[in-house]
Amino acid sequence: MPAPVPHRSPFGHAPDGRPVECWRLESAAGVTAEVLTYGGTLHALHVPDTAGRRASVVLSLPDVPAYAGSPYFGALVGRYANRIGAARFLLDGRLHRLPANDRGHTLHGGPDGFHHRLWHATPLPGALRLDLHSPDGDMGFPGALDVTATYALDADGTLALSFEARTDRATVVNLTNHAYFDLAGVGGGATAAHSVPRDPSGGILRHMLSIDADSFLPVSTESIPWGPEQRVAGTPFDFTTARPLGDGLRAPDPQVKAADGYDHCWVLRPPAEPAVPRTAAVLHDPGSGRTLEVRTTEPGIQVYTANLLDGSLTGPDGRGYGPHDAVCLETQHLPDSPNRPEYPSTVLRPGEVLRSRTEFRFPHLPGGRP
Numbered sequence: 001m002p003a004p005v006p007h008r009s010p011f012g013h014a015p016d017g018r019p020v021e022c023w024r025l026e027s028a029a030g031v032t033a034e035v036l037t038y039g040g041t042l043h044a045l046h047v048p049d050t051a052g053r054r055a056s057v058v059l060s061l062p063d064v065p066a067y068a069g070s071p072y073f074g075a076l077v078g079r080y081a082n083r084i085g086a087a088r089f090l091l092d093g094r095l096h097r098l099p100a101n102d103r104g105h106t107l108h109g110g111p112d113g114f115h116h117r118l119w120h121a122t123p124l125p126g127a128l129r130l131d132l133h134s135p136d137g138d139m140g141f142p143g144a145l146d147v148t149a150t151y152a153l154d155a156d157g158t159l160a161l162s163f164e165a166r167t168d169r170a171t172v173v174n175l176t177n178h179a180y181f182d183l184a185g186v187g188g189g190a191t192a193a194h195s196v197p198r199d200p201s202g203g204i205l206r207h208m209l210s211i212d213a214d215s216f217l218p219v220s221t222e223s224i225p226w227g228p229e230q231r232v233a234g235t236p237f238d239f240t241t242a243r244p245l246g247d248g249l250r251a252p253d254p255q256v257k258a259a260d261g262y263d264h265c266w267v268l269r270p271p272a273e274p275a276v277p278r279t280a281a282v283l284h285d286p287g288s289g290r291t292l293e294v295r296t297t298e299p300g301i302q303v304y305t306a307n308l309l310d311g312s313l314t315g316p317d318g319r320g321y322g323p324h325d326a327v328c329l330e331t332q333h334l335p336d337s338p339n340r341p342e343y344p345s346t347v348l349r350p351g352e353v354l355r356s357r358t359e360f361r362f363p364h365l366p367g368g369r370p
Contacts, residue, residue, distance in 0.1 A: 003126025003155070006035075012064045014038055014118050020064050023121055023128045029157030029365050030054060038064050039115040040076035040130045040149050042179045045159065047362055050289030055185025057290065059326050062316045068116065070313055072178035075115035076149050077108045079134060079141050080346070081176040082265070082302060082335035085224045089338035091142065091347065092170055098140035103222045108178075110139035115178070119149070127152035136169065143169030143348075158361045165354040172338045172346045173354055176298075180306055180326035183207060183285035183292060186315060203325040204305065205246030208284040211239040211301065213266035217334065221258055225336055229267050237264065242282065249305060249324060261305035261324060265335055268299055277359050281329050293361040296331035299344045304328040331358045 004026055011022040020038040030052075034044040044056040058074055061067050067075070087100035098106040108115065119130035127150055134145040148164045163175045182204060215229040216237045232238040236251035249261050256262065271278045277295035281303075284291045294301070305327050311320035337343040348354050 003153075005125055006123045006128050008121075008123070011036055011038070011043075014064060015068055016118075018118055020118065021121060023123065025126065025128060025151065025153040025159075027126075027153045027157050028155045029362075029367060031153065031157035031159070031362065031365070033151060033153050033159055035121075035128055035130075035151050036064075036067070037119050037121050037130070038067060039074075039117065040119045040132075041067060041115075042074040042151070042177060045179070045360075047157065047290060048365065049185070050364055053185075053288075055288075057181055057183050057185060057292070059180040059182065059186055059321055060315055061313065066313065071308065072108060072115050073313075074177070074179045076119070076130070076175065077178050077330075078114035078147065078175045079109045079139065079145060079171070079173055080106070080338075081108055081174045081330065081332045083107050083224055085336045085339050089172065091172065091338065094142075096140055096142060105222060105224060106139075109141075112139060114147070114175075124150075126154070141171055143167040143171035145171060145173065145348075147175070149175070156367050157365050158359055160357060160359045163354065163356040165348060166352075167348050168350055170347060170349045173348045174333045174337065174346050175354075175356060176302075176330045176332040177358070178328055178330060180321075180328055181283060181292065182326045183283060183290040184288055185290075186319070186326075203322070204327050205244065205249065205324060206286060207245050207327065208242045208286065209239050209245050209303075209327070210242040210282045211266050211268075211303070212279050212281070213268050213301070214240065216264050216266045218255055219259075219264060223259070223263060223335075225265070225334070225340070232266075237266070239266075239281075242284065245305065245324075245327065259307055261307035262303045262327075263305070263307060265300045265302045265332075267334065268296075268301060271297070275355070277357050280331055283327065283329065289364055291362060291364040292329075293363055294329050294331065294358065295361065296358040297356055298331040298333060298358065300332055300334045302328070302330040302332060302335070304330065331356075
């Protein structure tokens with residue numbers, strides 16, 4: 001039986017007045033995903049728990065104005081995810097200056113990055129294709145860039161996000177999704193049947209996390225990598241075996257304390273096959289039994305524990321989101337790579353195609369991929 005084609009519903013208007021669409025993808029496993037054309041945002045991801053109860057596992061917001069003022073909730077991030085130090089980089093002997101939107105540095109492509117753009121949607125069987133054209137000089141980046149992002153939902157409930165990008169001039173590119181995960185369930189979304197109460201233990205503190213990485217990138221107080229990558233052994237950054245996120249968040253470690261949590265990039269172990277996604281992280285909520293396995297072709301994963309949420313943003317159910325209410329698992333190239341020749345390159349040249357794939361699997365589901 002062919003996979004169902006996503007169906008569309010209106011979701012208000014972008015700041016410039018153009019209509020925003022919400023596309024719903026469905027799977028036989030009971031997983032549904034809702035994607036907005038504004039920001040390519042993953043608005044909701046409903047997943048059954050081990051008792052069959054469905055709830056969204058990503059934080060969502062009630063309308064487009066809320067998303068426009070949010071810290072990248074569920075959005076596709078570009079042209080360059082994470083930070084570029086001093087808001088500039090040198091490419092082929094030419095200095096490119098970017099708008100600084102984070103303590104003198106460029107964060108997530110600048111103040112008008114891809115998270116604020118209206119993407120063009122094309123429904124496909126079991127998938128939604130989103131296309132965006134970024135002109136030469138957009139946010140200071142060289143080259144006209146054409147990006148395709150495809151969300152695909154398999155019958156077993158795996159949500160895959162694939163990127164392709166092409167340029168007419170040498171440039172740098174780093175793309176990711178910025179979903180905030182809470183596997184206990186957060187309600188919200190157009191298909192929510194009920195609202196899930198907030199975990200009284202405190203957000204994601206009881207979530208078990210493992211990361212397939214032996215090292216991470218220490219950062220300055222301005223979140224720019226400094227020095228060489230550091231081994232995780234013996235530090236609060238050691239998630240080589242699963243342990244509660246709360247253990248690390250409470251650690252008296254200067255890196256954790258400076259960020260009020262985690263906002264760091266782990267350097268993943270090299271893949272056996274570069275084009276085939278391998279496990280980057282596994283997140284598990286003991287209360288609901290939900291498990292999320294993140295697989296990717298990217299060399300790094302930025303883990304951000306929603307340290308700066310202060311309760312001012314509320315979900316569709318009226319719940320205010322606070323610190324450590326969720327965790328972002330952003331698969332990507334390493335931060336500040338354009339200024340770090342020792343890091344894997346993010347340079348894209350004419351005639352080349354950037355390809356990246358990340359999969360969000362739910363192995364606790366019957367028939368889910370292990």
